[in-house]
Amino acid sequence: xxxxxxxxxxxxAAKYDASCASSGTEKRDSRDGKGLGSxxxxxxxxxxxxxxxxxxxxxxxxxxxxxxDCLYCVNRATSNVPRARFTVDEVVxxxxxxxxxxxxxxxxxxxxIIRSADYTMEQxxxxxxxxREEHHFRGYIHLKTIPEADDALITEAGKYADRLSINIxxxxxxxxxxxxxxxxxxxxxxTMGRLRLxxxxxxxxxxLTPKGNTAPKFAPAGQxxxxxxxxDSASDQTILNTSANLYGSYRLKRVYYSAFSPIxxxxxxxxxxxxxxxxxxxxxxxxxxxxxxxxxxxxxVDETAGMLSLDLDPKxxxxxxxxxxxxxDVNRASREDLLRVPGFxxxxxxxxxxxxxxxxxxxxxxxxxxxxxxxxxxxxVLSDHRPSPHVLDSAGLAERFxxxxxxxxxxx
Amino acid sequence: MHxxxxxxxxxxxxxxxxxxxxxxxxxxxxxxxxVRGDEPGLFEPPDExxxxxxxxxxxxxxxxxxxxxxxxxLHHDPERFALLYRLxxxxxGHHDLLDVATDADVAQIAMMxxxxxxxxxxxxxxxxxxxxxREPNSHYVAWFEPEHHIVELxxxxxxxxxxxxxxxxxxxxxxxxxxxxxxxxxxxxxxxEAPTEDRxxxxxxxxxxxxxxxxxxxxKAMQKEMPKKYWRNLPEASLIRPLIxxxxxxxxxxIANAASLPHKxxxxxxxxxxxxxSSASGDIATLREEAADCRACPLWEDATQTVFGEGPKQAxxxxxxxxxxxxxxxxxxxxxxxxxxMLDRALxxxxxxxxxxxxxxxxxxxxxxxxxxxxLHQKPNTSxxxxxxxxxxxxxxxxxxxxxxxxxxxxxxxVFGKIMPINQNRGRLIDLDDGTKALITVHxxxxxxxxxxxxxxLEYQRFVDDLKIAADILRQSPRAA
Numbered sequence: 001x002x003x004x005x006x007x008x009x010x011x012x013a014a015k016y017d018a019s020c021a022s023s024g025t026e027k028r029d030s031r032d033g034k035g036l037g038s039x040x041x042x043x044x045x046x047x048x049x050x051x052x053x054x055x056x057x058x059x060x061x062x063x064x065x066x067x068x069d070c071l072y073c074v075n076r077a078t079s080n081v082p083r084a085r086f087t088v089d090e091v092v093x094x095x096x097x098x099x100x101x102x103x104x105x106x107x108x109x110x111x112x113i114i115r116s117a118d119y120t121m122e123q124x125x126x127x128x129x130x131x132r133e134e135h136h137f138r139g140y141i142h143l144k145t146i147p148e149a150d151d152a153l154i155t156e157a158g159k160y161a162d163r164l165s166i167n168i169x170x171x172x173x174x175x176x177x178x179x180x181x182x183x184x185x186x187x188x189x190x191t192m193g194r195l196r197l198x199x200x201x202x203x204x205x206x207x208l209t210p211k212g213n214t215a216p217k218f219a220p221a222g223q224x225x226x227x228x229x230x231x232d233s234a235s236d237q238t239i240l241n242t243s244a245n246l247y248g249s250y251r252l253k254r255v256y257y258s259a260f261s262p263i264x265x266x267x268x269x270x271x272x273x274x275x276x277x278x279x280x281x282x283x284x285x286x287x288x289x290x291x292x293x294x295x296x297x298x299x300x301v302d303e304t305a306g307m308l309s310l311d312l313d314p315k316x317x318x319x320x321x322x323x324x325x326x327x328x329d330v331n332r333a334s335r336e337d338l339l340r341v342p343g344f345x346x347x348x349x350x351x352x353x354x355x356x357x358x359x360x361x362x363x364x365x366x367x368x369x370x371x372x373x374x375x376x377x378x379x380x381v382l383s384d385h386r387p388s389p390h391v392l393d394s395a396g397l398a399e400r401f402x403x404x405x406x407x408x409x410x411x412x
Numbered sequence: 413m414h415x416x417x418x419x420x421x422x423x424x425x426x427x428x429x430x431x432x433x434x435x436x437x438x439x440x441x442x443x444x445x446x447v448r449g450d451e452p453g454l455f456e457p458p459d460e461x462x463x464x465x466x467x468x469x470x471x472x473x474x475x476x477x478x479x480x481x482x483x484x485x486l487h488h489d490p491e492r493f494a495l496l497y498r499l500x501x502x503x504x505g506h507h508d509l510l511d512v513a514t515d516a517d518v519a520q521i522a523m524m525x526x527x528x529x530x531x532x533x534x535x536x537x538x539x540x541x542x543x544x545x546r547e548p549n550s551h552y553v554a555w556f557e558p559e560h561h562i563v564e565l566x567x568x569x570x571x572x573x574x575x576x577x578x579x580x581x582x583x584x585x586x587x588x589x590x591x592x593x594x595x596x597x598x599x600x601x602x603x604x605e606a607p608t609e610d611r612x613x614x615x616x617x618x619x620x621x622x623x624x625x626x627x628x629x630x631x632k633a634m635q636k637e638m639p640k641k642y643w644r645n646l647p648e649a650s651l652i653r654p655l656i657x658x659x660x661x662x663x664x665x666x667i668a669n670a671a672s673l674p675h676k677x678x679x680x681x682x683x684x685x686x687x688x689x690s691s692a693s694g695d696i697a698t699l700r701e702e703a704a705d706c707r708a709c710p711l712w713e714d715a716t717q718t719v720f721g722e723g724p725k726q727a728x729x730x731x732x733x734x735x736x737x738x739x740x741x742x743x744x745x746x747x748x749x750x751x752x753x754m755l756d757r758a759l760x761x762x763x764x765x766x767x768x769x770x771x772x773x774x775x776x777x778x779x780x781x782x783x784x785x786x787x788l789h790q791k792p793n794t795s796x797x798x799x800x801x802x803x804x805x806x807x808x809x810x811x812x813x814x815x816x817x818x819x820x821x822x823x824x825x826x827v828f829g830k831i832m833p834i835n836q837n838r839g840r841l842i843d844l845d846d847g848t849k850a851l852i853t854v855h856x857x858x859x860x861x862x863x864x865x866x867x868x869x870l871e872y873q874r875f876v877d878d879l880k881i882a883a884d885i886l887r888q889s890p891r892a893a
Contacts, residue, residue: 003615004614004615004618007615007618007619007622008618008619008621008622009622011618011619011622011623012622012623014623015622015623015624015625016625029572029573029575030572030573030574030575030576031571031572031575032575033575033576033592034576035576036573036574036575036576036577037573038569038572038573040569040572044533044536044537045537045637046537046538047537047538047620047638047646047648048633048634048637048638049620049623049624049625049634049655050624050629050630050631050634050652050655050656050659051624051625051626051628051629051630051634052628052630052631052632052633052634052637053625053628054637055620055623058619059623094615097612097615098612098616098619100541100543100552100574100577101540101541101542101543101552101610101612101616102539102540102541102554102570102574103540103612103616173713186704186717189716189717190716190717190744192716193716193717193741193742193743193744194742196742197739197742197743244782245714245782247782247784247785248780248782248783248784248785248786248787249714249716249741249742249782249787250742251785259628261625261627261628262627262663262666262667263666264666264669265669266666272666272667273667274627274663274667275627275628277628277630290784291784297782351513352513354511354512354513355511355512355513355514357508357511358508358511358512359512359514361514362514365514368513368514368516368519369513369514
């Protein structure tokens, strides 16, 4: 089988992993003339596929042969998809060839589980080792970590990789047992815990010896995970609780939500329908509220429903449930309160705070602050605007925000 | 007054002229700007030198303005010079002006600067090198059409990244070259001078087609980040239309086609054997294995793992704490976090070797609530202590220590089976029902929480004194050797 055909099979096998970030790592370059590549902190998306997802890294599996039989996975042992396996050298060459042409920021390598966790992890690590040690590759490397792999292999993976990830797959242990009987959520969590200890240790070391750099390097862009949405019956509240737990426990950089998508030769045990993309989008918005807007995991989802509204973004839905906290005087309110106004993003709030020290903010200014008027006006007081009292009390307020057409992009 | 600048990116020329104009009090409305060598327009004003050297003097502008102007000057809008001058003119009387995001000039210039930075970022992303010749003597050449005057701005990025390659980026307005030592800029060239293909492009297109998931078609989201104007220079863009057209068909087929029969029988492993909490007390290794799956209370669910006791099988001394903390939960070992370090210090001072004693907790899962990036410790309640007590009892029965030290209220509750106030009972040996001796003291994390340094030192000494009682027993123990 030629490399092009292998690439087709092993990219197809990797595309259900949503993670693509190439950001958040240390700064490196190759000006010493010894190697190739650079990372500058901010990642770069070199292309976009028609699914709207960015193509930043060469995202492939080393092999899609797998001992495991996870029902949601295109590569499960009992699926009839064609199988292929790259050699270590083929992946190294492909990465360098693509990188030199500026197609990619680096490599995201994962693998089906073959033979054992340690054998698989060793294969994955040897690609990274070769890129870094032999070719002095300074681009971005993201490696999938195999739970239960030997500690020495994980340490080595962290030495070469910018980011490591282990997918939690589904939010609840019971459904993982059903969908992925060979996977063990406890082993996944233990390995995430091991990663965090090593990440903490490397960070502490950098703090102590910022210049001498004696501390062992370990995945400077941290760890992330992915949860599949819609393959089981977990509610949005359950999903977000799991995320909050994972962010707190293992300091994940990101939890990726991936709408369960029909796959070729899918298992009959799963919902074969269009992926719940809007739900996935709402979960990302809710995740943002937890991480950047000061919302607690318990207040985002309407308790009685357990699910996020598909029609309204989660912050707007929250504001409509807490109308007693509005209208808010934009020229006086605290940063924390401003972050809770529908349509106010973190940047807009920063600009408001800088601006209002000098001059007061009027309704006409909203456009310059890139704030959607219709969404924000019922909830705010400005120097020349005050919503009429019955707007906030009216039962029809929620209806005003329900969409006429499908929304794209992050609407807050 | 009309000012002619040397080029589209002549920031220094603009700065010199603008400074002189401000000092000579030339109002923005009285100045027009153009670039030398522009096609002479119909109403092109005559070439005019800047006003004679202005009265000596200087004025300060915020550093932020210089950065903003350097970026904005690269915008393609011919009005940018005048706009920047108007903003500069207003700055001396209004030093905070740049913070007023709602000011029309500030907002417009911020938008222009953002457009320039975005164009630079897109150039970093969408340049596609084509190889001429073969390694190691190859030359990588790209054709790109930026929207703004950003070739010089964007070139250093490629030098940092592709330092070991000879490369050129050709554009209609300017070209950047790297020879392994320095970036050089030459005039623009027509597209015909750029190579038209590369041996890797077919491989890249296959990758692009394979990484696309037709079930999640979102062409608008793609176009927002990769607008059509870039498509003509992206080798993969020729696939966009056919991929979109085929997507619905492919997805429909995936949904309609039921799974084929598995090509091989897959042996499903039996689900984890149900572990009955057996009453037989085994050795510590067996107990630990059994406890790993404990679900006697709900705490297992949010925690990483059961943190079981650790130490020699025949330890004469058993130390009991409250529950594992953040670090212990991650490492799967008791007392390895900050409280563990405090304990180690105190043990050493009391003359007790930690590797000679058995250390465990009353509750073996970490109880917490997540708060952003941290986990806030929660005190275990009585039912959780009770649910976990069988593990402590079995550890006790297996180790059979001569002395149990209960550190803190939770441990005391577990060791004595009832609430035991610490201050009334600490520091003296108490006989347990089975004849084992017990000693109560504080939990080391209590010492960590004391805010007052004096109180902390005092309490730490009391803790060490309590441990010294244990050390005495340890010394007399035949098992200690």
